[in-house]
Amino acid sequence: MTERPALLDAHLIVDLGGFRLDARLRIAAGEVVALLGPNGSGKTTALRALAGLRPLTSGYLRLGGREMDRPDRPLWTPTEHRSIGVVFQEYLLFPHLTALDNVAFGPRRHGVPRREAREQAARWLDRVGLSGYARRKPRYLSGGQAQRVALARALAVAPELLLLDEPLAALDAGTRLDTRGELLHHLTDHPGATLLVTHDPLDALVLADRLVIIEHGRVVQEGDAATVTAQPRTDYVARLVGLNLYRGKATGHGVEVDGVTLTTADPLTGDAFVAFRPSAVALHRQRPDGSPRNTWPAVIAGIQRHGDNLRIQLTGPIPVAADVTQAAAAHLQLAPGQHVWAAVKAAETHAYPAAP
Amino acid sequence: MSVSAAPRRGTLRVPLGLLVPAVLGLAFLALPLAGLLLRAPWSTLPQRLAQPGVLTALRLSLQTATIATALCLLLGVPLAWLLARVEFPGRRVVRALVTVPLVLPPVVGGVALLLVFGRRGIVGRWLAGTFGITLPFSTAGVVLAEAFVAMPFLVIAVEGALRGADTRYEEAAATLGARRWTTFTHVTLPLVAPGITAGAVLCWARALGEFGATITFAGNFPGRTQTMPLAVYLALETDMKAAIVLSLILLTVSVAVLAALRDRWITSP
Numbered sequence: 001m002t003e004r005p006a007l008l009d010a011h012l013i014v015d016l017g018g019f020r021l022d023a024r025l026r027i028a029a030g031e032v033v034a035l036l037g038p039n040g041s042g043k044t045t046a047l048r049a050l051a052g053l054r055p056l057t058s059g060y061l062r063l064g065g066r067e068m069d070r071p072d073r074p075l076w077t078p079t080e081h082r083s084i085g086v087v088f089q090e091y092l093l094f095p096h097l098t099a100l101d102n103v104a105f106g107p108r109r110h111g112v113p114r115r116e117a118r119e120q121a122a123r124w125l126d127r128v129g130l131s132g133y134a135r136r137k138p139r140y141l142s143g144g145q146a147q148r149v150a151l152a153r154a155l156a157v158a159p160e161l162l163l164l165d166e167p168l169a170a171l172d173a174g175t176r177l178d179t180r181g182e183l184l185h186h187l188t189d190h191p192g193a194t195l196l197v198t199h200d201p202l203d204a205l206v207l208a209d210r211l212v213i214i215e216h217g218r219v220v221q222e223g224d225a226a227t228v229t230a231q232p233r234t235d236y237v238a239r240l241v242g243l244n245l246y247r248g249k250a251t252g253h254g255v256e257v258d259g260v261t262l263t264t265a266d267p268l269t270g271d272a273f274v275a276f277r278p279s280a281v282a283l284h285r286q287r288p289d290g291s292p293r294n295t296w297p298a299v300i301a302g303i304q305r306h307g308d309n310l311r312i313q314l315t316g317p318i319p320v321a322a323d324v325t326q327a328a329a330a331h332l333q334l335a336p337g338q339h340v341w342a343a344v345k346a347a348e349t350h351a352y353p354a355a356p
Numbered sequence: 357m358s359v360s361a362a363p364r365r366g367t368l369r370v371p372l373g374l375l376v377p378a379v380l381g382l383a384f385l386a387l388p389l390a391g392l393l394l395r396a397p398w399s400t401l402p403q404r405l406a407q408p409g410v411l412t413a414l415r416l417s418l419q420t421a422t423i424a425t426a427l428c429l430l431l432g433v434p435l436a437w438l439l440a441r442v443e444f445p446g447r448r449v450v451r452a453l454v455t456v457p458l459v460l461p462p463v464v465g466g467v468a469l470l471l472v473f474g475r476r477g478i479v480g481r482w483l484a485g486t487f488g489i490t491l492p493f494s495t496a497g498v499v500l501a502e503a504f505v506a507m508p509f510l511v512i513a514v515e516g517a518l519r520g521a522d523t524r525y526e527e528a529a530a531t532l533g534a535r536r537w538t539t540f541t542h543v544t545l546p547l548v549a550p551g552i553t554a555g556a557v558l559c560w561a562r563a564l565g566e567f568g569a570t571i572t573f574a575g576n577f578p579g580r581t582q583t584m585p586l587a588v589y590l591a592l593e594t595d596m597k598a599a600i601v602l603s604l605i606l607l608t609v610s611v612a613v614l615a616a617l618r619d620r621w622i623t624s625p
Contacts (some may be wrong), residue, residue, distance in 0.1 A: 053527050079530035092528040093593035096546040106540075157532060 005029075007193040008161050008341070011059035012049045014042075021045045021217040022059075027161075027193035034196045034208030038236055042217040043197045047163050050195065051086055052079035064160045080109070082161075083192075085154030089166040091146045093138035099125060099149045100134035106157035124152040124215035135257045144175040152185060162187075162194045168203055180206055205229075213237055231352050232275060244320050245281040247354055255351055260317045262294045262344070264351040271354035278311060281322035284341040285332060293343045300338045303329070312333075314342055359593040390452055396604055397597045404601045412579050414605060420495065420583060421563040424502035425510075428559050432510040433552060437540070440518035444569040458508045465504055466572025473500065473573075476499070496582050497574035502563035504580070517551020518544070557617050 006026040011217035016019040021042040027033045037043050048054040050061065050066065055076065061069040063084075068077045085106070093102050102122035108114065128148040138146055154162060167183060168176045184207055187194050198204050204211050205225045212222040212237070221233040232238040238245030240251050248257035250272035255262050262274050282288075282298060288295060305311075310329050312322045320342060323332070334340070397404065404410070438444075439451055457465055473480040473491045483489045491497045525547060529539040545552070567585040574581040576590065584606045591599040 051527075051531055053530070079527070080533050083532075084531055085604075086528065088524065088528060090524075092522075092524050094525060094543060094546075097548075105529070105534070106532035108405050109529075109538060153532065244576075339605040 008063055008195070009030075009051075010050065010061040012046050012055060013057050014049050014057035015057040016045065019174045019217060021049070022211075023217070023219045024276055025050075025195070025215055027195060027210065029193060030191055031210065032187050032190075032194040032196060032208045033210050033212055034198055034202045034204035035214060036198055036201065036213050039216035040198070041214045043199070043214060045217075046214070047086075047195070049196050050161065051084055052077065052082050053164055055299075069194075077093055077145075083159050084155075085157055085159035085162045086151045087147075087154045087164045087167050089169055091138075091150035091151070091170070092297065093141075093146055093149055094139050095138050098135050098137055099141065099145075102138070102149055103153045103156050106153060110157055111271060112162050114331065119154060121152075125149070126321045128152045128182070130181065142175075143171050146170065147179055148182065154187065155190065158192075160192045162190055162192055164194070164196045164198075166189065166200075167196070168200065169198075183207060202301065230350070231273070233273065233354075243277060243348050246274045246318060248272060248274065250351060250353075255348075258318050260294075260296050260350075262349060265347050265348040266351040268351050268353065272351050273354050274351045276344055276349045278306075278321040278323040279309075280322060280344050282343045283312065283322055283324055283328070283332060283334070284343060285320055287341050288343050293342045293345055294349070295341055298342045300334060300336050300340060302310070302336060303334065313341070316342070391598060392520070392607065396600050400597070405605070406600060408579060409587065410602065410605070413582055413602070415608070416495070416498070416579070416581075417564055417583040417585075417606070418609070420498045421560050421566075422495050422501055424499045424506060424563040425532050425556055425560040427499065427503045428507040428510045428563075429552070429556060430508050431557075432559075433545075435546070436511045436514035436518060440515045441523075445467070455508050457505055462505050462566065462568025462570075463572050466501060466569035467503060467553065469497075469569065469573040475498075476582055492573055493575040493577065493581060495574075495580055498570050498583060501569040501573045502566045503571060505566050506559040506562040507571050507607055509562050510555040513558060514548065514552050514553030517548040521547045553617070558612060561610055561614065566607070 007029045008023045008025060008027040012021055012023050014026065019042070023042065023046055025033070025035075025046070027279055034244060035043050035046060045054065049069070051058055056069045056071050058071050060067065063082065066077070067073070067075045068073065068082055069323050094105065095100075097105065100118060100121050103124050104114075104117040107117035107120050112120065122134060124133065125134055130150060130152070133141060133145060133149075138149070141149060147170070151167070154164075165256065168180055170178040171179055180278045183316060187196075187207055194208055196204065202341060205235075208225070210222065210224055212236070213228065215222050215234060215236055221228060221237055228237060229241040232241055232243055232245050235245060246255070246262070248255045248262070248271075249300065250264075250268040250270055252269065253263060253267055255264055255268070256273050258272065264274060296317055298314035298320065300312055301315045302313040303310055304313075309323045309325055312324060312329075314320045314322060322342060324332075332340070373625065396524070439447065447455050460468075470492060471477050475481065475484060475490060475492065480491060483491065489496075491500055526539050529543045530536075534542065544586065565585055566583070567589065569620070570581070570583060571589075573585055576582050576586050578587075582590070584602060588599050588602045588606070591602055
C-alpha cells in the first residue's frame with residue numbers, strides 16, 4: 001500500500017483519563033482498511049477522532065492533504081466541514097424523515113438544491129436496491145434495509161473518508177451474510193478511503209484490503225489478511241485466526257517457551273513466535289516415542305464442540321487448544337481433569353521472529 | 357393483603373394501603389368539579405352566556421394565553437436547549453432561577469413585574485421614554501404576566517425532552533455536513549417535538565388560569581385586561597351564579613383544548 005499516496009494520514013493520540021489511544025493510520029484512495037480489536041481497545045475512539053466528534057490530544061490528522069486536527073498548531077476542522085461519511089453501528093437514521101430524505105440530508109447540507117438532492121438520493125437508494133422504499137420512515141424498515149439506507153446516506157456526500165462502525169453487528173446471522181456481500185460490492189466501488197471498525201474477524205477478512213489490529217489503544221499488528229492469519233503476533237490475533245501462539249527464545253531449531261522446547265522446522269535465533277493449528281496437536285494416553293515430535297504432559301481443562309470435531313483445552317507447562325475427532329475422543333476416553341500427552345510434529349509448527 | 361383468600365389468577369392485587377388514599381385523592385380532585393356542575397344555573401345558562409362581558413373575557417383569555425405561549429416558545433425553547441446542551445459556569449444557578457416563578461406566589465410575581473416593567477421600573481421607564489410603550493394595566497401586560505408565570509413549565513418540559521433525546525442523531529447530522537443551527541432546526545427540534553408540544557400545552561393551561569400576577573400587574577379592566585379568572589373573581593362578589601357559569605366555560609374550554617391536543621399530538625409514539 002505504501003506505493004499509493006495516502007488519502008488519510010493520521011497519528012491519533014487521544015488521552016481519556018486512564019486510557020490512551022496512540023495509533024498511526026494511513027489509508028490510500030480506494031483502499032479499505034479494517035480496524036480490528038477487542039471491546040475497549042480504542043476502535044470507537046479512533047473513529048470518533050477521525051470524524052471530529054472527539055479532538056486529538058496530540059498527533060495529527062490529514063485528509064486529502066489538508067490538516068483536519070493538529071493540536072500543536074492548533075488547527076481544527078469541525079465535523080461538518082470534514083469530507084467524511086459515517087455509517088453508525090445503530091445506523092442513526094433520522095426517525096422523522098423518510099428513507100429518501102435521510103439520504104438527501106447530506107447533499108442538501110452540501111448546498112445541492114432540494115430537487116437535485118432528492119434525485120441523487122433516489123439514485124443512491126436504487127443502487128442499494130431500495131428504490132421501492134423511498135417513502136418509508138426508518139421504523140418501517142428491516143435491519144438490513146436500514147443498514148443499506150445508512151450506507152447510501154453516508155456515500156451520498158461522496159466522502160473522501162468513509163467510516164463504518166461495526167456495520168453488520170446489529171443484524172441477525174442470515175441478513176448479515178447477504179448484507180456483507182452487498183457491502184463488499186459498494187466498498188469496492190467507493191473511490192475514497194474506507195475505514196471499517198469491527199471486532200468480527202470475518203467482516204474484516206471479507207471486506208478489507210488490509211487489517212490494522214489494535215489492542216489497549218495501540219496498533220499491535222497490521223498487514224494483509226494472509227500475513228496476519230499466517231503470523232499472528234498477539235494472543236488476541238491468534239485466537240481470531242484460530243491458532244495456538246507462543247512467544248519464546250529461539251535457539252537454532254527450537255524455541256524455548258516456559259520450560260518446554262518446541263522443535264520447529266524454521267531455523268531461527270532470538271525472540272520468536274511459534275504458531276500451530278489446534279488440529280496439528282495429537283493427544284495420547286501414554287507418552288509417545290520414536291518420532292521427531294514435541295511432546296509434553298497436559299491436563300484436560302475443558303471440551304467443546306467445534307464444527308465436526310471436539311476442541312480440547314489443555315493446561316500444563318503451556319496452555320494449548322487441540323482439535324480431535326469424536327471417534328478419537330471416544331477411543332481415548334477423554335474427560336476433563338484427565339492427564340494426557342500432547343504432541344505436535346515440528347513440520348506443523350511455524351516459527352517467526354518476534355521483532356517486527 | 358389477606359393470606360386466606362386465594363388471589364385470582366393473572367390479577368394484580370391492589371394493597372388497601374394504596375387503594376384507599378388513591379380513591380380519596382380522586383374524590384378530592386373530582387368533587388369540586390362535580391359541585392360546579394350540580395350548582396350551575398342550567399335553566400338560565402343560554403341568557404347568561406349571551407351576556408356581552410362573558411364572550412369578551414373569554415376571547416381575551418384565549419388570545420393572551422396563546423400569545424403568552426408563543427412568547428414562551430420563542431424564548432423558552434432556546435433557554436431549555438442552553439440548559440440541556442451547553443456546559444457553562446453557573447448553570448445550576450440559572451436552572452434554579454428558571455424554576456423560581458413556579459414557587460413564587462403569583463401576586464409577588466406581579467409586584468416584581470411592576471418593579472421592573474412599571475412606569476417607574478428599570479426597564480419600564482426606558483420603554484416609556486424611548487418607545488412610548490407602557491406595559492402595566494394593558495393587554496400586553498396581561499401577556500407578560502402570564503408568560504412570566506407559565507414559562508417555567510415549558511422550559512422544564514423541553515429541557516427534560518432534550519436531555520432524553522439521543523444526541524448521537526445530532527452527531528450523525530454533523531457528519532453529513534449540518535452546522536449546529538441546521539442540526540437544531542432539522543434534527544433536534546423534530547426529535548423533541550412531542551416534548552415541546554406537551555410543554556406548550558402545560559404552559560398554555562397555566563397561562564389561561566393565571567390570576568395573581570395578572571391582577572397585580574395588569575389590573576382588572578373589562579375588555580382590556582379582564583381575563584376569565586379575573587371575571588370569575590369579580591362575579592363572585594356580586595353574582596354567585598354568574599361566577600359558576602364563567603367557571604364552567606373556562607373548565608369546558610380548557611378541557612376541550614387539552615383533550616383535542618392530547619389526541620392529536622401528545623400520545624403519538
